[in-house]
Every structure is written in C-alpha cells, then in structure tokens.
Amino acid sequence: MAEQQDVISLSLDELYSLVRKALMHHGVSDRHADAIARVITQGERDECHSHGIYRLLGCVRSVQSGKVDPRAEPTVRDVAPGVLAVDAHHGFSLLAFEMGLPMLAEKARSQGLAAMAINRCFHFSALWPEVEAIAAQGLVGLAMNPSHSWVAPAGGTRGVFGTNPIAFAWPRAAGHPFVFDFATSAIARGDIELHAREGRPIPPHWAIGPDGRPTTDARAALEGAMQTFGGHKGSALAAMVELLAGALIGDLTSMESQAFDDGAGASPCHGELVIAIDPQRFLGGGYAAGQARAEGLFAAVVEQGARLPSQRRFEARARSMRDGVRISAALYRDVLELFDT
C-alpha cells in the first residue's frame, strides 16, 4: 500500500483481503465474503470503478439495513432437463451463482443449452464476471437481471424498468473471450451515483428529473427516472429483461424489488437469468470452423480501427495485474471507516 497525491495504491491481494475483512467485520459469512471480495477485486482490477471497491460501501449498507441475510446458504434445485434454479434465500447473488454454475455447465453440455434462475438474491455486481466464468468453461454465456424501477419506458415519464443489464460472452481459444455487459439504461446507475457524489453534471440524455423533463443534475436524476439507451429499442430490451429475469423465473420485477426495499436503500433484491450454450454440442465436427468464423468477425472489426467491447477493460486488467490498483484516498478512508461501526 502506498499513498501519493490523494491516491492509494494497493496490490490485488491487498484489495481482496481488505474487502473480505470489511465484509466479515459486518457479519458476512466467509463463503459469501470470498465470493464478493473476488468480484469486487475483479471490478477494481478492470477499472470498472462503479463496480469496484465503491460497491463495498453499498454492500455493507445492505447488510446493515437488515434486509440481506449475510450468512444465507444457497440451495440448488433441478427444475427441468434444461433448467435449474438456485434459491439465494435473501443472501447476496454471487455465492448462489458459483454454486449453480457446475450444474448449469453440465446441463448445457448434455442438452445443448440450459438456463439457471437465481432467485431471491441481493445484487450489486456487474454481470461480466459471471459470463466470463461461463466462457472459461468453453460455453457461451448470457445473463440479465432487473434492478430497481429507476428507468422510464420510451415515451414515458416515470420509472418502471431497472437498469436491466445484459451480458454476453463468447469463448475464444486464445486470450480473453468476446464479452459485453451493458445496462439497457442510458448509463449505469452507479455512474450517476458517482457523479452525484462528486457534484459533476450529467449529459441530458441520461435521465429525467422528478418533473419528467431531461436534467443535467445528477441528484435530480436520482430522484427522477433514468432513460433507456437507444430509444424504443433499448426500452424493448429493458422490458424483455423484466420478463425473462423476473416474471419467467418467478421473481420480482424492478417495481416490486423497489417496493420490497421500502426505502431501506439496500442493494436490489430480485432474480437473475443465466443461459449457457455449448458450441461443441451445436457444431459437432464443425466446431473449429465455427471458432474460425468468429475470429474472422473479430478481425474485421479490429482491422478497421474499431474496438471490441471489453477491450479497454482487458487492457486495464493487464495493467492492474502488473501494477496493482489506485483508489482515491477519500474512498479508501470511507472503506476504513467501515471497521469503526
């Protein structure tokens, strides 16, 4: 650890230990603390600051709210040949994902594709660590979840949808998978929170204020509603996420999740849908040709100077694995204060 110009440098191991200890200090079980510290470290490592150590604060706030069971043991249920469900029993989502992943992979390999519902989980993380974990098994991953009803439908004025991220990963024989993970809102909620925290204005297409009109004030945006990306198309995708990762899996929509929170300010409690697809099962003897075809696509993007999604993140990862991470001294102090309560 080193302090310089209001910035603290930490190795990835130091960061992981700090997060893990802070969680256990607040009564989180060691299995949950492991799973959460791993993902928060991955977020900071990849310079996804809104999903890095900043999220630890919200995580602890969720525990303090009394809504989350920080020691809940997830249970896995075999629903159908292509479907499993993991009940998180109102614990955090990440351990539930880890516990369901082996059966999801097994089902995908035997059926060609399979779906995993994670139910009754508190969710605060990005989805790319999960689809990357699926791709690490040679499978295609797709994941989505609702959140709180912060986002207005296209043409509307009030929040109905969550930020409703969709993440996808395609495994590649060499190097990192092709991965994207984006909110169907114009921007991630965490980014508006960071702008509000730092008193910075936001672009007008991110959100509407409590009066239903576009605003550049991050605090007004947090009280109003966010907009979807891409107009009616993003709005349609946001609705799909509510249906597939809410109604289909017997879990809360973003409106219901927000009502469940009842002003406690915890991480949203809802479900998550994860789909895994086995390209070996689809392609059989044509597997290598299918992989080569995908590589041809990626090359055609990169060769014209465009970026693949996650490229910046993988570059940040390489830097952080070499040099560790740097976080603001103010945020670091906030984290240390977690040990005082």
Add this chain to the structure above:
Amino acid sequence: MAEQQDVISLSLDELYSLVRKALMHHGVSDRHADAIARVITQGERDECHSHGIYRLLGCVRSVQSGKVDPRAEPTVRDVAPGVLAVDAHHGFSLLAFEMGLPMLAEKARSQGLAAMAINRCFHFSALWPEVEAIAAQGLVGLAMNPSHSWVAPAGGTRGVFGTNPIAFAWPRAAGHPFVFDFATSAIARGDIELHAREGRPIPPHWAIGPDGRPTTDARAALEGAMQTFGGHKGSALAAMVELLAGALIGDLTSMESQAFDDGAGASPCHGELVIAIDPQRFLGGGYAAGQARAEGLFAAVVEQGARLPSQRRFEARARSMRDGVRISAALYRDVLELFDT
C-alpha cells in the same frame, strides 16, 4: 380491388392470392408459395410496408438470380435434447421455420427451453411472424439472424455486421402477445431502400457514405455502410447476432453471406437462431402469478401514456382485417409486371 388516387385497395385474401400466384408463376413450389404469401400478407396487413408486398419483388429477384432453390424441401434434424436444426437446402426460410416449429415447441416443453437453427436459408422477412407463432403456442420466443454486411461496427468505417434483427415475444392470456422485432442497425435496410426508391433524404445517424462519413443521401448510404442503433451497445448486440446465428450454428456471417451473393442481389443466404422457452416449465404452480406479474409491468408502461412495442402494428392489423390494405398503384404495377416475365 379498387383503384383511387394512385392507391389500390385489396382484401387480405386478394393480396394473399396475388402474392402466391406471382411466386408460383416464377417456379416457387406451392408449399413455399403458401408460407411466403402468408408472411408477406401479414406484413402488409400490419402496415410494415418494408416487409409487405414490396418484398415480393426482391423475392422474385432472388429466384431469378438462380441462387435460391424455389422448390427445396427442408429437412429437420434432432441435434441434442435441446437443439434441432432445419436445413433449408438453399430455399427460402419460412417453410423451414414452419416445418421445425413443432419439434422446437415439443423440445421447449420437455426441456424448459430449446433452440432451433435454420441453416442455408434465403431470408427476406421480418421475425415477428415467427416469434408470434411461438407465442401462439404459449411459449416465449426469441429469434435473430445476420444478413449482409451493410453495417459498420461502432467506431468503424466499413460494413461488417448485418442489420441483424432481434425479435422477442411473450405470450399473454388475453389479446396479442408482447412483441418486439428490431434491427440492431439504426434503421431497417428496407427503409433505406424505400427512401432511395422515393428519392427522400435520410437522417444523418442512419448511415455513412462510401467515404466513411455520415450521409443524408439514401443512395450513398446503400453504397456505404449503415450505423448500429445505440452506439457501442447496439454494435455489441449486432456482434452477438453474428456469433449466435452464424458461428454457433455453423452458418454464414453477414460478411460471408454477402460474399456468397457475389453481387447477384438475392435475398441474403444465411442461418437463423430461434429459441423457445416454456414458462409453464419454469414456473410450475407459479405460472398464473408470473403472468400477472408481466401484466403489471405492461400496465405500468401503458398507464403513463407510453406505448408497448408493436402496439401500432396491432392497431393496423385490426384496421386491415376490417378494411383490407391499400398499396400504391406504382407498386401494384410492379407486382403485375412480375407476370410478364
């Protein structure tokens, strides 16, 4: 049929017969002609003009190009418990979809979810008729396909992706399903074609010209590259469609499809991925509650004055089923001329 002010009125039956006869005049088998005429009539009925009778012209052009086998009999193959593949044998896609649908539905009901690859098909239709057919069986439908490499990736200057539509349908107990179907390009290729045909300018965010810069000239756009909707997010989705409905199913990417066409100007030949999900299998005894939850979501959208996707299309459908359809006399003449060659 009635002519008035350069507009021709046709009943849906008249339209269906006209399209069917024109196809059979050009050597299309009766089974293919039935399937195609049904979907073109649905497009015109719903006032999706770019996917209505206008597409008949391209369809016949595809047959005349010699690329399409207008009498190919699709074959269905059971690939895995959750996967089937229909080989269209270089015929049009619609009959292949119809022939695979029963096995897709059966697999979705037994496995919870299932995927159908349609391979080596010529494709010119919207996807909503297909996901609506899945929803009519009480299943959730998701479909996507590449096309020709008309669309540049975000940050790029040359076409790599197709217009790569994604369609989704959620079955509702009463009335029409919740359905969307949109191109991941900023606009459907057919809309630019219609603008070019009518000499109308296009908005600057739809496309770039051959020089790689935004253009309002529809003809320049057809020679340059289209843009994706929603910036890098739409671009990521377009890539996903190439991977899932191309590389995963052992079929052509949009670049390969364009190369295969080799300037013939036929409908794109490629594959299609269709996924069906059984909410009864996911929800069991919670099925009614899941349906009610979805209805609550739709109500929250509609009550604030926003529209559900496809709402305009369903309104057009009601009108057309009552009054028939009206097409321009110029287009009608083009259709009649098909009988002269």
